Amino acid sequence: MLKNYLKIAWRNLRKHKLYSAINIVGLSVGVACSLMIALYVLHEMSYDNFHKNADNIYRLNRDIKVGENYYHFAISPAPVASFLKEEIPEVTKAVRLRTVGSFLVKRPEMSQSFKETKLICADSGFFDLFSFQLLKGNPSQQLKEPNTIVLSQKMADKYFLDENPLNKSLVLDGDETYKITGVFENMPENSHIKYDFLISMSSIPDQASNSSWTSNNFFTYYELRDDANLQNVIDKINQKSDAELAIILNTMMNGKTLEEFKAEGGTMDFFMQPLKDVYLQSDFTFDIGTMGNQNYVILFGLIAVFIIILASINFMNLSTARSANRGKEVGVRKVLGSYRSNLVGQFLTESMLLSVFSFAVGLFLVVLLLPYFNDLTDKHLVLPLSSPAFIVTMLLSSLMVGVLAGLYPSFYLSAFNPIETLKGRLSTGSGNSTIRSGLVVFQFFISILLIIGTVAIYKQLQFIQNRNIGFEKDQVILLNDPYMLGDKTAAFKEEVKKLPNVVSASYSGFIPVSGYNRSDNTYWPVGQEASDNNLVGIQMWRVDPDYVSTMGMKITEGRDFNKEIASDSSGVILNERAFEMFGFKKGENNAIQTNAFDQSNNLIEGQFEQHKVLGVVEDFNFESMKENIGPLALFMGRSTSSLVIKLQSDEIASTLANIEAKWNEFDASLPFSYTFLDEEFANMYKAELKLAQVFTIFAGLAIFIGCLGLFALASFMAEQRAKEIGIRKVLGASVNGIVLLLSKQFSRLVILAFLMAVPLAWWGISKWLEGYNYKINIGWELFAIAGISAFLIAWLTVAYHSIKAAISNPVDSLKNE
Numbered sequence: 001m002l003k004n005y006l007k008i009a010w011r012n013l014r015k016h017k018l019y020s021a022i023n024i025v026g027l028s029v030g031v032a033c034s035l036m037i038a039l040y041v042l043h044e045m046s047y048d049n050f051h052k053n054a055d056n057i058y059r060l061n062r063d064i065k066v067g068e069n070y071y072h073f074a075i076s077p078a079p080v081a082s083f084l085k086e087e088i089p090e091v092t093k094a095v096r097l098r099t100v101g102s103f104l105v106k107r108p109e110m111s112q113s114f115k116e117t118k119l120i121c122a123d124s125g126f127f128d129l130f131s132f133q134l135l136k137g138n139p140s141q142q143l144k145e146p147n148t149i150v151l152s153q154k155m156a157d158k159y160f161l162d163e164n165p166l167n168k169s170l171v172l173d174g175d176e177t178y179k180i181t182g183v184f185e186n187m188p189e190n191s192h193i194k195y196d197f198l199i200s201m202s203s204i205p206d207q208a209s210n211s212s213w214t215s216n217n218f219f220t221y222y223e224l225r226d227d228a229n230l231q232n233v234i235d236k237i238n239q240k241s242d243a244e245l246a247i248i249l250n251t252m253m254n255g256k257t258l259e260e261f262k263a264e265g266g267t268m269d270f271f272m273q274p275l276k277d278v279y280l281q282s283d284f285t286f287d288i289g290t291m292g293n294q295n296y297v298i299l300f301g302l303i304a305v306f307i308i309i310l311a312s313i314n315f316m317n318l319s320t321a322r323s324a325n326r327g328k329e330v331g332v333r334k335v336l337g338s339y340r341s342n343l344v345g346q347f348l349t350e351s352m353l354l355s356v357f358s359f360a361v362g363l364f365l366v367v368l369l370l371p372y373f374n375d376l377t378d379k380h381l382v383l384p385l386s387s388p389a390f391i392v393t394m395l396l397s398s399l400m401v402g403v404l405a406g407l408y409p410s411f412y413l414s415a416f417n418p419i420e421t422l423k424g425r426l427s428t429g430s431g432n433s434t435i436r437s438g439l440v441v442f443q444f445f446i447s448i449l450l451i452i453g454t455v456a457i458y459k460q461l462q463f464i465q466n467r468n469i470g471f472e473k474d475q476v477i478l479l480n481d482p483y484m485l486g487d488k489t490a491a492f493k494e495e496v497k498k499l500p501n502v503v504s505a506s507y508s509g510f511i512p513v514s515g516y517n518r519s520d521n522t523y524w525p526v527g528q529e530a531s532d533n534n535l536v537g538i539q540m541w542r543v544d545p546d547y548v549s550t551m552g553m554k555i556t557e558g559r560d561f562n563k564e565i566a567s568d569s570s571g572v573i574l575n576e577r578a579f580e581m582f583g584f585k586k587g588e589n590n591a592i593q594t595n596a597f598d599q600s601n602n603l604i605e606g607q608f609e610q611h612k613v614l615g616v617v618e619d620f621n622f623e624s625m626k627e628n629i630g631p632l633a634l635f636m637g638r639s640t641s642s643l644v645i646k647l648q649s650d651e652i653a654s655t656l657a658n659i660e661a662k663w664n665e666f667d668a669s670l671p672f673s674y675t676f677l678d679e680e681f682a683n684m685y686k687a688e689l690k691l692a693q694v695f696t697i698f699a700g701l702a703i704f705i706g707c708l709g710l711f712a713l714a715s716f717m718a719e720q721r722a723k724e725i726g727i728r729k730v731l732g733a734s735v736n737g738i739v740l741l742l743s744k745q746f747s748r749l750v751i752l753a754f755l756m757a758v759p760l761a762w763w764g765i766s767k768w769l770e771g772y773n774y775k776i777n778i779g780w781e782l783f784a785i786a787g788i789s790a791f792l793i794a795w796l797t798v799a800y801h802s803i804k805a806a807i808s809n810p811v812d813s814l815k816n817e
Contacts, residue, residue: 023314024358026708027401030311031362033701036373037304039381044297046190047279051131053223057275060084060220060237061284065267066522068581069537074284075216076270080237081123084220088236090228095123095130096201096218097193097288101517101641103172104484104670105197107159111669113174115480116155119197120288121204127184129223130193136166137182143200149178152196156183174484178203189380192279192289213244214268219288221275230272237270251595256531285627286518295768296691303695306446307702312405313439314709351406352399359398376693437749443706444753444790450699451786452761456776457692460769463776464685470620471512472552472646476677478511479643479659484670489640492666496645499662501655503648506550509641510541512622513680517541517641523633525582526591526610536581536592539622539630542637548573548617550646557586558615561636569636572611576619578631584613592633611635624684625774644677707797710746739802743795750794754787761786 048054060080064071084094098121104113124144127134134142135153142150149170156165165180172178178199187194224233245268246258273281280294366383374381384390485492489507496505509517519541524534545561545568556576561568572592574582584590590613611633619629647655660672682689725738733741762778769775 020354022708022711023354024361026314026705027311027355027358028361028365029701030307030705031359031398032365032369033698034304034308035362035366035383036370036381037300037307037698039370039383040373040377040379041297041301041304043190043379043381044280044292047192047292048190048275050188050190051275054275056224056226056228057129058222058224058272059275059278060222060270061273062216062270063267064216064537065265066537067266067533067535069522069535071216071537072284073216074219074273074282074287076218076220077213077215078218079211079213080270081218081220081222083240084222084237087240088233090225090233092223092225093125093129094220094222095125096220097122097126098201098204098218099288100199100204102480103197104174104481105159106171108169108171108177113484113669113671114158115671115673116197118195119199120193120195121199121201123201126198129221132187132191133185135183135185136164139182142182143198144202145179145181146200146202147176147178148181148200148203150182150184150198151180152184152186154186155196192291194289213241214248234270234272241268241270290687293687296687300694300698303450303698303702306450307698307705308401310443310446310702310705310709312401313443314705316405316439348403348406352402355402355405356395356398359394359401363394376697377690437745440710440746440749441753441756443709444750444794445757447699447703447706447793448754448757448786448790449761449764450695450702451789452757452783453764454692454696454699455782455785456765456768456778457688457695459776459782460772461685461688461692464625464774465682467625467774469512469681470553470618473678473681475647475650475652476551477645477647477656477659478675478677478680479645479663480673480675481641481670482507482643483640485666488666492662493643495662495665496643496659499655499658501647501649501651502659503646504546504550505646506544506546506644507638507640507642508541508543508547508644509639510543511642511644511677511680512551512620513677514623514684515680517639521594523582523592523594525584526593534583536578536631538578539632541632541634542639543634544639545636547634547644550644552646553620554618555615556618558613560615561634563636567612568614570611571614571636573615573617573634574613575617575629575632577629578633579613579616581631586616621774626772628773703793707793710794710797739799743798743802746794746798747791750791754783754790757786758783 051057059074060076062071062073062076064073078096081094081096084091100119100121102115102117103119105116106113122143124142126132127139127142134150136156137150142148151159151165151170159165159170160168165183168180169177170180184198186196224230242258245261249256249258249261278291280292280297282291363383363385367385370381370383373379482489482492493505493507496502510519511517518539520537520539522535522537524530524536528534543561545563548555548560555573557579558573561571561573574584574592579590582590582592591610592613593608593610595608617634621629622632623630645659649655656674659674663670663672725733728738728741761783765778765782769778
C-alpha cells in the first residue's frame with residue numbers, strides 16, 4: 001500500500017510541476033532560514049555552559065545611587081574576592097579579573113612589536129574556577145608570581161612557532177618582561193570571557209591590594225557550594241559593604257550616618273548574576289567583553305517560527321485551492337471503493353514526500369549559505385551533518401511538518417461527496433474558502449510586521465548616524481600607542497601638525513566612543529560640605545590643551561585651556577550636564593573639589609583637591625546613545641595612548657602615508673596602527689547594524705515565501721473564474737475592470753492584515769526603542785511605508801495572472817458550455 005501511495009504521490013507532483021515547484025521552493029527556503037536562525041539561537045544560548053560547575057558560578061555586580069548619580073556596574077572593589085573566600089563559608093572559590101587595555105608585545109630578541117588587545121589580569125585559581133583547558137604548565141601554579149603570563153595556543157604559535165614557550169619571556173610595551181608559565185587552549189567562541197593573554201594580578205600590586213570598598217575596578221567571579229542559600233550570601237556581602245560605607249560616609253559627608261544615607265535614597269548594594277546569564281542578560285555601564293542580547297535571540301527565534309509557519313501555510317493554501325482539480329479524483333476513488341482513511345493516507349503521503357524533499361533541498365541551501373551567514377553574524381556556526389541525532393531530528397521534523405501542513409487538506413479533500421464532485425459542483429466555491437483567506441491574512445500580517453520592524457531599525461540607525469553628537473567624527477584619525485615614543489611624544493605631535501592637510505592634533509586616551517579610557521570620581525562645589533544633594537559622580541578625562549579644538553567641540557561659557565597659563569594645569573572644563581548638576585551659574589567663579597587619596601587609594605582625611613572651572617563645553621555623546629549624556633570634566637594631564645589627528649581634505653591616503661613616514665623617522669620598530677573616529681563610532685552600533693541586515697534578509701525571504709503562495713493562489717483563482725471572466729467579457733467588461741475584480745479580494749485581505757499588524761508593531765517598536773535615550777518618533781509615515789509596500793507586493797504578485805485572465809479570449813473558456 002505504501003509503495004502505491006508513493007508512486008501516485010510522485011506522479012501527482014510531476015503532473016503539477018509549477019505548483020510542486022512553488023511548494024518545494026517555499027518550504028525549502030523556509031527550512032533553510034529557520035535552520036540557520038536555529039543554529040544562531042542555540043549558539044547564543046550555549047554561552048558558558050561548558051564550565052563543569054557553571055550552575056554554581058556567579059558574578060558579583062553592583063548598583064550605586066548617590067543623589068542624582070546612578071551606576072549599574074559589572075565591576076566590584078578589589079577586597080571583595082578575599083572577603084568572599086575568607087569570611088563566607090558557602091563560597092568555595094573566588095577570582096578577580098581586570099581588563100588592562102592593549103599592549104605592544106614582542107620577544108626580548110625581537111625588534112618588531114605586535115599590538116595585542118586581548119590581555120587581562122587574573123588571580124591565581126583562574127583555571128580552578130573556570131573550565132578553560134591548560135595545555136602546558138602546572139594548573140595549581142599559574143598566575144601566582146608577579147610578572148608571569150599565560151598564553152593561548154594561538155599566541156604561543158604566533159610568537160614561538162614550534163618552540164616550547166614555557167619559561168621563556170615576552171616584553172610588554174618595551175620595558176615590562178613577563179615569564180611564560182603556561183599555555184591554554186583557545187577560549188571557546190561561546191565564552192563571554194575571550195582573551196589570549198592572562199597576566200598575574202600580583203603584577204599590579206598597587207591596584208590588586210587596594211583596600212577601598214568604593215573603588216570599583218574588578219570583575220569578581222565565585223563558586224558556591226551546592227547547598228548555599230543565595231540570599232544569605234548576598235546579605236553577608238552587603239552587610240560588610242554597609243560597614244565599610246559607614247566609615248566612608250563619616251569621613252566624606254561630615255558625620256552622615258548610613259541610615260541617613262539610605263533614607264535619602266542612597267545605595268551601594270551588590271547583587272549576584274548566574275554565569276550562564278552573563279552573556280545574554282547584561283546591560284552594564286562597563287563590561288568584560290561584547291555581550292549578546294536576549295531580546296534579539298527571542299526575536300530571531302520568533303522569525304524562524306514565523307517563516308516555517310508561512311511555508312506551511314503556502315502548502316495548505318495550495319492544497320485546498322487545488323481541491324476542485326482533485327475533486328473528480330476523490331469522487332472516482334470513492335465510487336471504486338476507497339475508504340476515507342485510504343484517501344487521507346494518500347494525501348498525507350504526498351505531503352510528507354514533498355516535505356522530506358524540501359527539507360533535503362533546505363539542508364543543501366544551508367550548506368551553501370552558512371559561510372555567508374557566519375560573515376554576517378560574526379559567528380562560526382557549523383551544520384552538524386555527521387551527528388546521527390541531528391539527522392534523525394531533521395527527518396522527524398520533515399515528517400512532522402509534512403503531517404501538520406497536510407492534515408487539514410487531507411481531511412478536507414477526503415470528505416468530498418462523490419456525487420457532487422463528479423457533477424463538477426465544487427469548482428464554483430473553491431476560491432472563497434474562509435480558512436484560506438484567513439491564512440493569507442496571517443501571511444501578510446507577519447510580512448507587514450517584518451516590514452515595519454525593518455524600516456524602524458534602519459530609521460533609528462540613520463538617526464544615530466546623522467544626529468548632532470557634539471563633536472566632529474569625520475576625517476579624524478586615532479593614532480594608536482604614541483606613548484611608546486617616550487620623551488619624543490611632544491616632538492612627534494609638533495611634526496605631525498606641520499604635515500600638509502593636518503589641521504590639528506591632540507593627545508588623549510579618552511575618546512568619546514565606547515572602548516577607550518574611562519575614569520570617574522565624586523566631586524562637590526568648593527565652599528560646601530559634601531552631601532547627597534551636591535555630590536556629582538563625574539567622568540574625569542585627561543586631555544592636552546588642543547583637545548577641544550581638535551575634536552570640534554564648542555565652548556559655550558568661559559574659555560578653553562591655555563598652555564601658556566600655568567594655573568590651567570589645575571583647572572577644569574565641565575560639560576553642560578555637569579555644570580547644571582553642580583548648580584553653578586554662568587559668569588561666577590565656580591570651583592569643584594574632591595577628597596585627596598594616597599597611592600594606596602586610601603582617603604587622606606581633611607585634604608581635598610580643588611579645581612577652578614575655566615569653561616563649559618557643549619554636551620556631547622561620549623557613550624552609546626542608549627545612555628543619557630552624563631556629567632564630564634576635562635582636566636589638563638598626560639594621556640598619550642592615542643593621538644587624535646584632524647584632517648582638512650579627502651586626500652586621506654597620501655596624508656596617512658606622510659604620517660606613517662614621520663612615525664618611522666621617530667621609531668621604525670613600532671607598528672604603525674590607526675583607526676578612524678567615524679568607524680569607531682559606527683562600531684558602537686555594530687550589533688544594531690547586524691540586526692538590521694539579518695532582519696532585512698529574513699524579512700525579505702518571509703515576504704518572498706508569502707508571495708509564492710499568493711502567486712499560486714492567484715493562478716488557481718483565475719483558473720476557477722475563467723468562465724465567469726469569459727461571460728463578463730462577452731457582456732462588455734473592460735480589461736481594467738476584470739483586473740480590478742480579480743485583485744480586490746486580495747486587496748481586502750492585505751488591508752485587514754495591515755489593520756491587525758499596526759497595533760502590535762507599534763507596541764514592539766516602542767519596547768525596542770526603550771533601550772535608547774535618543775530615538776526616533778514613531779510617526780504615521782512608518783506604518784504608511786509598510787502598508788503601501790505590502791499592498792504593492794500583493795498587487796504585483798497577482799498582476800500577472802489577473803492581466804493574463806483579463807486579456808484571454810472568452811471563446812476558449814466558454815466553448816464547452
